Amino acid sequence: MFIVKYIKDVWNAVRSLLKGMRRTGYYFTHHKEIITQQYPDNKDTLHLPERFKGEVVMLHDENNEHLCTGCTACELACPNATIKIITKFDITPDGKKKKAIDKFVYHLELCTMCNLCIIACPTDAIKMAQTFEHSVFDRSELTKILNKPGSKIKEGVE
Amino acid sequence: MWSFSGISNSIHEWLSQTFNPTLTIIIEMVIAGVAVIGLFAGLGLVLVIMERKVSAWMQIRLGPNRVGPKGMFQSLADTLKLLVKEGLTPTGADKLLFNLAPFIAMIVAMLLMAPIAFAKDFQLWDLNIGVLYVSAISSMMVISILMAGWASNNKYSLMGAMRSGAQIVSYELSAGLSVLSIVVLTGSLRVSDIIQSQADGWWIFKGHIPAVIAFVTFIIAVTAETNRAPFDLAEAESELTAGFHTEYSGMKFALFFLAEYVNVFIVCAIGATLFLGGWMPFHIGHWAGFNHVMDYIPSSLWFFGKTFFLIFVIMWFRWTFPRLRIDQLLNLEWKYLLPISMVNLLLVTAMAILKWHF
Numbered sequence: 001m002f003i004v005k006y007i008k009d010v011w012n013a014v015r016s017l018l019k020g021m022r023r024t025g026y027y028f029t030h031h032k033e034i035i036t037q038q039y040p041d042n043k044d045t046l047h048l049p050e051r052f053k054g055e056v057v058m059l060h061d062e063n064n065e066h067l068c069t070g071c072t073a074c075e076l077a078c079p080n081a082t083i084k085i086i087t088k089f090d091i092t093p094d095g096k097k098k099k100a101i102d103k104f105v106y107h108l109e110l111c112t113m114c115n116l117c118i119i120a121c122p123t124d125a126i127k128m129a130q131t132f133e134h135s136v137f138d139r140s141e142l143t144k145i146l147n148k149p150g151s152k153i154k155e156g157v158e
Numbered sequence: 159m160w161s162f163s164g165i166s167n168s169i170h171e172w173l174s175q176t177f178n179p180t181l182t183i184i185i186e187m188v189i190a191g192v193a194v195i196g197l198f199a200g201l202g203l204v205l206v207i208m209e210r211k212v213s214a215w216m217q218i219r220l221g222p223n224r225v226g227p228k229g230m231f232q233s234l235a236d237t238l239k240l241l242v243k244e245g246l247t248p249t250g251a252d253k254l255l256f257n258l259a260p261f262i263a264m265i266v267a268m269l270l271m272a273p274i275a276f277a278k279d280f281q282l283w284d285l286n287i288g289v290l291y292v293s294a295i296s297s298m299m300v301i302s303i304l305m306a307g308w309a310s311n312n313k314y315s316l317m318g319a320m321r322s323g324a325q326i327v328s329y330e331l332s333a334g335l336s337v338l339s340i341v342v343l344t345g346s347l348r349v350s351d352i353i354q355s356q357a358d359g360w361w362i363f364k365g366h367i368p369a370v371i372a373f374v375t376f377i378i379a380v381t382a383e384t385n386r387a388p389f390d391l392a393e394a395e396s397e398l399t400a401g402f403h404t405e406y407s408g409m410k411f412a413l414f415f416l417a418e419y420v421n422v423f424i425v426c427a428i429g430a431t432l433f434l435g436g437w438m439p440f441h442i443g444h445w446a447g448f449n450h451v452m453d454y455i456p457s458s459l460w461f462f463g464k465t466f467f468l469i470f471v472i473m474w475f476r477w478t479f480p481r482l483r484i485d486q487l488l489n490l491e492w493k494y495l496l497p498i499s500m501v502n503l504l505l506v507t508a509m510a511i512l513k514w515h516f
């Protein structure tokens with residue numbers, strides 16, 4: 001019946017709107033939990049959520065070794081060409097040529113923090129860091145080389 | 159006892175003793191004009207900080223908290239910023255209309271102040287068609303918005319203005335119908351008569367359920383008429399940058415901003431007058447003792463208390479509900495609010511004829 005549906009519509013609308021108003025009214029009257037981060041003031045106690053994504057970094061251990069094989073899976077996964085992998089060929093002790101990473105170029109200014117590169121990496125060589133103060137005076141400073149100078153791939157990672 | 163009407167009467171007496179009648183009238187008009195402008199400035203400051211605090215609290219935020227104690231002087235700082243900003247006029251704009259539009263918005267808001275009773279016997283102009291006057295003048299608001307949108311020579315502005323035209327024209331109907339239902343109950347268009355008729359109880363209580371329905375439709379319709387969320391399609395930041403005032407900056411923008419808040423105040427004042435008794439204290443039927451105690455609270459406090467309560471409700475809407483799409487907006491008006499308020503008006507009329515209300 002048309003008229004029944006009409007009244008039902010009105011009734012449901014009023015009910016759900018009142019539900020929403022009850023929620024905001026509750027927040028208004030219970031002014032305890034605050035989500036505002038008073039940022040520069042609370043720098044020391046700042047707590048970022050675990051999944052916060054600030055920038056892509058490459059993990060290095062104490063021997064300055066990383067896990068990146070130079071497979072370029074992250075470069076391919078990136079939707080906006082943020083990553084450029086420059087590879088080189090190392091000569092292994094038994095005289096064979098082996099593909100290795102020369103430079104991991106990361107354009108922070110292009111990155112949308114989508115996390116796709118991290119998911120794509122087969123060896124978990126890169127991860128998202130929680131740093132977020134990225135302002136610089138010159139744009140070129142945002143182009144970073146993620147593998148540290150003199151670093152090499154860890155033994156046994158293929 | 160100290161009261162607004164006492165002050166105004168003593169000013170009037172003093173003036174009429176000192177000057178001749180014509181001069182008295184002119185001076186009184188000037189005083190009233192200055193008072194209204196002062197009230198506007200005060201309202202702007204108070205309502206902006208109130209809006210920001212209310213929105214912050216409803217969204218579990220802190221809100222402005224740096225300027226002055228608990229951020230209470232934030233709106234003063236904002237005003238200062240707007241005052242020193244440059245008021246740009248775009249090259250392609252129609253200069254005259256572009257610069258005129260914000261002033262029309264303000265003038266409409268000022269005209270609407272005339273029939274509002276701020277306290278007992280304290281009213282600028284108690285004309286016998288007060289309610290009709292309010293609905294007539296408030297529909298002029300759309301002219302300033304259309305003017306601003308058209309003169310800006312900007313797609314966003316024009317779009318916002320057209321939307322707001324459609325919106326105000328349609329919501330005026332249900333606002334008018336719900337106002338009419340109170341007029342039917344009172345039998346008068348004069349604001350002071352309407353307030354006087356609520357001496358033994360406000361209409362929202364005396365008028366049973368139809369009055370409550372009229373009140374709800376009135377609040378919804380005036381929220382739409384003042385272009386506030388969830389009906390802020392004329393601005394719609396996410397689609398139209400700032401709608402009709404995209405091209406405005408500095409003080410001209412501030413005037414639009416102020417006009418919005420003053421309009422909210424005015425419609426809430428009218429809502430309070432029609433449904434909640436204006437300055438009339440809370441009276442229950444013939445409980446003389448209780449009514450007498452209530453009379454001790456000054457009438458201006460009653461008026462501002464009710465008005466600010468309604469303003470709070472409208473702010474509550476704004477920070478709870480998502481914005482409607484233009485077709486949903488018009489559906490709501492033409493398919494729901496208008497038929498409901500028409501049937502409701504019929505009920506109210508039957509009630510008034512059969513004397514079912516208290």
Ligand code: SF4
Pocket residue numbers: 056077078079080081082083110111112113114115116117118
């Ligand atoms: S987070 Fe996304 S955008 Fe940034 S480098 Fe990784 S894949 Fe590219």
Ligand code: SF4
Pocket residue numbers: 067068069070071072073074075085120121122123124125126
């Ligand atoms: S970071 Fe991971 S995905 Fe990217 S090149 Fe190195 S190993 Fe391959």
